[in-house]
Amino acid sequence: IKKYLAQNDIDWINKNISKNFTVYYQSGSLTDLGLSSAHLVASLFMSLNIYIIYPLFDTALSKMFDLTNITQGINDIFSNVQQFTKQTWAGEVFKQLLYTAFGLGLVWVFIQSVKSGAGLKAILSVLLVAIIGSAWISAGGTVLTKVNEFTSTAQTAMFTETSNINGQFTDSGDKFESAIRRAYFEKAVIRPYTLANFGTTNLDASEKDGSYRLIGGKADSDVIDALAKSNDYLSKDGGEEWYQASVGLMAPIMSLAYGIPLLMIGVFNLILQLGAILLYYLSPFTVLLSLLPRFSNSALKTGLSALGLLFAKIGLIFGIMFVSWVGTVTDTIVPVTGSASALLNSIVYIVLMVLLWKNKSFLVQTVTGSSMANQALNKIQLTQAGQRAMLAGSEMVNSTKHGLENVKGFSGRHAKDKSEDKSKGKDDEDY
Incomplete structure (x- = not known):
């Protein structure tokens, strides 16, 4: 064992x-209802834990x-x-949309260049988006596959190193999945088992009292009677x-308290990878949209976000x-x-986990570094074209918000007060 x-x-x-x-316990007499009731409750809920929940x-x-x-x-899905993205990008219908967006982008840039005088750089930025976007569509799946493999390897290595701090998993060959399951099995x-039968939380510390003997199997009444002589938890006269x-x-x-957080981290680990797949799936459309200067940061943002989601997997180890x-x-x-201390210990742990669950949004963002992509975008302002791209993205968000506010104005109880717009010189028809 x-x-x-x-x-x-x-x-x-x-x-x-x-x-x-x-x-485990010594059976009492039929007339000792209190003892029998306590043993019934203990066996019932321990069986519920062992046979169903665990x-x-x-x-x-x-x-x-x-x-x-x-x-x-x-990785197979990325492939x-x-x-799919390569076929979509090379399709006849999409080519027409691509040529149209590219032409509109050049016209847009030309008009803006007449006003600002920076036409050559703006035209080069559109060409750069088209070239880099095509490369990302053709090889982005391969890049994301390599990053996914690297982050999975990093997860295993980091978990092994951090777990060894407590001396729990000293074998560096331990598999990630088996180490997680062992940690859950322990809790x-x-x-x-050790609390109920020996009043301790350590299996090895209670070995002399028969902890390994009982889980070895075939612990009949004779074995329990022998161990109960020196163990009040097993004795019918021990009062425990x-x-x-x-x-x-x-x-x-x-x-449940130990299992739910671990399971949620596992689910979130899968969600991060599915999110990266979705962002790459949308890459032909975001690259197409990026050919228009006003939306020139769309492809960059989705590409960095896909990479950021995969790197965020490493942060989940800190959650575990x-x-x-x-x-x-x-x-x-x-x-x-x-x-008393065993019950208080359980209550304190559950209260702490409930409090952490109520603040899970902050913890997830902190642990996974989900703002990695946005922080990276803020640093990509080395050229005037990059600054204009970021500014255009901000204008797009603001215009979208303004449009949504106008749409809400047509609904009954969410309608804005028209007098406010009249005071600004707008008439009802324009509103």
């Missing part, structure tokens, strides 16, 4: 011994953090989307039956470690020394 736990072989554990991580989350985590299969699947299964019931009651809740550190902080503030 120690060997397979050290190797993070959760599949072997689930197949052979996971069902043995339940609550397998559900363990399966979900095994799929969401199987980076090898997910990365390969996403398919690249073929959702081992912890309630309702403590076991309380730990059993909290076990499913704590499994942050969840682990919350549990460590809770154990430090409220160390488990008895039934």
Whole structure:
């Protein structure tokens, strides 16, 4: 058992011994209703945790953090989307739209150059957008595939290094997915098992009391009676039956509290990659739109955003470690020394996770660096053409907002007061 736990072989554990991580006790007499009721509650909720909640989350985590299969699947989609974008870009209908947008862009630039006198640079900027846009459409899928592979490798390496700080995963060959599952197994299964039967959170610390003996299987009444002689938690006369019931009651809740944040991080990891696929899928249309000077930053913004989403995957590792550190902080503030402290520890952890969930938007933006693309765009102002492109994008946003406000003016209760516009010299028909 120690060997397979050290190797993070959760599949072997689930197949052979996971069902043995339940609550154990000496049976009392039929007339001792209090003892029987406490044991019933403990067994019921521990079974709910072991047979339903833990397998559900363990399966979900095994799929969401199987980076090898997910990365390969996403890369295949990038390859398919690249073929689609190249075919779309080379299609006859799209060529007509492309020539039209390119012609309009040149006319637009020519008119602006007459006013400002910077015609050559403006024309070169349109040509540059067309050239770089074509290159991105032809090879963007390959670039994104390489970046996706790099960030997945970085995720595994960073998780191994940061996990080794606590000495949990000393084998550098550990797979990312199995390490995550082992961390969840530790919290959702081992912890309630050791708390209920030995009053501790450490499996090895309770080895002399029979922790490995019980999960080894075939723990009949004779084995439990022998261990109960020196263990009040197992003894029918130890007075810990309702403590076991309380730990059993909290076990499913704590499994949810530990599992939901990890599962959400896994889902968000997948969403980031799907978002990059969507942005690349739209690249022919954004490049076409970028040929018009007013919208010249559209292709640049979507391209950098796609790359930024993939690099944001690395930041999710800090989210995983942050969840682990919350549990460590809770154990430090409220160390488990008895039934009361065990319940208080669980309550504090759940309260902290609820507070973090309510502020998840701020945490996600902070952890993943989702503003990376916008920050990069703000720095791309090295030339006059770049400055005009950024200014044009700002004007496009402002004009869109103004248009939406005008549309809202036609709806009943959202209509603006026309007297305000009349005061500015506008009549009703213009409004």
